Amino acid sequence: MALIVHKYGGTSMGSTERIRNVARRVAKWARAGNQMVVVPSAMSGETNRLLGLAKEVSPAGSDPAMQRELDMLAATGEQVSVGLLALALQAEGVPAISFTGWQVPVRTNNAYTKARIESIDDQRVRAELDAGKVVIIAGFQGIDNDGHITTLGRGGSDTSAVAVAAALKAAECLIFTDVDGVYTTDPRVVPEARRLATVTFEEMLEMASMGSKILQIRSVEFAGKYQVPLRVLSSFTPWDIPLAQEAVSGTLITFEGDETMESAVVSGIAFNRDEAKISVLGVPDRPGIAYQILGAVADANIEVDVIIQNVSHDGKTDFSFTVHRNDYARTIDVLKAKVVPTLGTDRVEGDTRICKVSIVGIGMRSHVGIASKMFRALSEEGINIQMISTSEIKTSVVIDEKYMELAVRALHRAFDLDQPIG
Ligand code: ADP
Ligand code: ASP
Ligand code: MG
Numbered sequence: 312m313a314l315i316v317h318k319y320g321g322t323s324m325g326s327t328e329r330i331r332n333v334a335r336r337v338a339k340w341a342r343a344g345n346q347m348v349v350v351p352s353a354m355s356g357e358t359n360r361l362l363g364l365a366k367e368v369s370p371a372g373s374d375p376a377m378q379r380e381l382d383m384l385a386a387t388g389e390q391v392s393v394g395l396l397a398l399a400l401q402a403e404g405v406p407a408i409s410f411t412g413w414q415v416p417v418r419t420n421n422a423y424t425k426a427r428i429e430s431i432d433d434q435r436v437r438a439e440l441d442a443g444k445v446v447i448i449a450g451f452q453g454i455d456n457d458g459h460i461t462t463l464g465r466g467g468s469d470t471s472a473v474a475v476a477a478a479l480k481a482a483e484c485l486i487f488t489d490v491d492g493v494y495t496t497d498p499r500v501v502p503e504a505r506r507l508a509t510v511t512f513e514e515m516l517e518m519a520s521m522g523s524k525i526l527q528i529r530s531v532e533f534a535g536k537y538q539v540p541l542r543v544l545s546s547f548t549p550w551d552i553p554l555a556q557e558a559v560s561g562t563l564i565t566f567e568g569d570e571t572m573e574s575a576v577v578s579g580i581a582f583n584r585d586e587a588k589i590s591v592l593g594v595p596d597r598p599g600i601a602y603q604i605l606g607a608v609a610d611a612n613i614e615v616d617v618i619i620q621n622v623s624h625d626g627k628t629d630f631s632f633t634v635h636r637n638d639y640a641r642t643i644d645v646l647k648a649k650v651v652p653t654l655g656t657d658r659v660e661g662d663t664r665i666c667k668v669s670i671v672g673i674g675m676r677s678h679v680g681i682a683s684k685m686f687r688a689l690s691e692e693g694i695n696i697q698m699i700s701t702s703e704i705k706t707s708v709v710i711d712e713k714y715m716e717l718a719v720r721a722l723h724r725a726f727d728l729d730q731p732i733g
Contacts, residue, residue, distance in 0.1 A: 318352075332550045410449065411452065415436060425462075426461035427529070516531045582666055593656040
């Protein structure tokens with residue numbers, strides 16, 4: 312008997328009819344003799360609706376007391392889902408029980424709205440599985456050491472599911488979603504995008520961290536760290552397709568060296584519209600400047616992504632970096648309050664209309680000229696590159712947001728990603 316974890320995203324849980332379909336699919340897996348744990352998201356649009364209500368009663372802020380209540384509120388979306396799914400399974404004649412994060416408990420740190428899972432107690436879940444029930448655990452949520460409800464950041468149910476699978480040493484974690492796997496890029500932007508039969512953890516990690524929303528980055532980190540077999544597949548196939556067929560569908564996330572691996576140099580293209588660029592102009596070119604600027608930003612708990620510093624002229628240089636758009640206004644405030652007064656410049660500029668486009672592939676390690684091919688494809692479209700950042704297996708550029716789709720399509724074509732690999 313295998314222990315399997317299924318995760319269903321918001322769209323898959325989007326209506327009572329869809330929830331009944333999820334129940335039928337899970338029942339099929341349970342009847343085949345598997346022990347089943349299911350981690351659903353809130354019904355589609357629900358988390359946005361809840362956070363929208365919060366905005367109506369309170370202006371945005373970073374005060375911990377406010378963040379606590381946002382989590383209290385947002386966590387309710389998943390509680391609705393688990394209750395409905397347990398009822399739907401029982402209606403199918405399958406014994407099922409639902410738990411919120413705090414009932415399991417899923418323990419997290421206290422970083423409200425972006426908490427990290429620290430441990431999962433498997434006792435209660437195992438007891439219910441041993442009693443022959445399907446166990447349904449609310450995604451996206453946990454509890455901190457002081458008993459406060461926390462949430463894991465947007466898209467966090469992926470991470471809940473993988474962490475549950477790791478804690479229970481599940482045979483496999485299946486992420487059911489509204490596309491039938493991981494594609495060379497978002498198929499909603501490039502219709503020619505091709506589904507990958509396999510993708511390595513490293514590539515998936517870069518794609519997720521470069522903005523591809525198919526999996527929350529922390530879920531991929533967890534899967535890599537605990538070697539959780541992970542598959543992304545569609546919840547929109549008929550629920551009664553043969554289990555053996557379903558079990559090998561979608562995209563398998565593999566470890567490098569697996570024989571099934573595809574061997575493209577560039578495997579995928581990710582993009583991200585969630586960042587903003589900030590430049591501090593005319594700063595003195597002397598030791599300690601980067602620390603002075605970015606130290607103050609880090610102290611405010613703001614994450615920085617791409618960083619560039621220009622060559623200096625007359626002892627002055629420009630320093631630019633990107634942050635999440637949600638942190639843009641706060642970063643500017645921090646710079647004006649803490650950095651500008653001691654730095655001898657008051658020229659802080661920002662641009663929120665940027666995007667980051669990245670090519671990702673472990674084959675880039677052993678091939679030269681990949682970045683220049685990327686720059687050529689962009690220049691042929693007349694797209695100006697504002698910033699560049701590279702790692703062993705990815706190259707990212709920051710460009711004007713209005714060229715994002717054009718850039719993604721041009722790169723998809725330049726790297727022949729619409730062609731099957733021979
Ligand atoms: P869920 O609600 O199931 O968690 P998400 O909306 O979070 O689903 O993620 C699935 C979506 O991710 C797809 O609908 C697709 O538009 C988008 N996406 C972005 N990049 C990719 C990619 N490389 N492959 C497949 N889907 C992608
Ligand atoms: N419901 C949460 C969100 O919308 C978590 C998730 O869907 O994974 O972000
Ligand atoms: Mg998601």
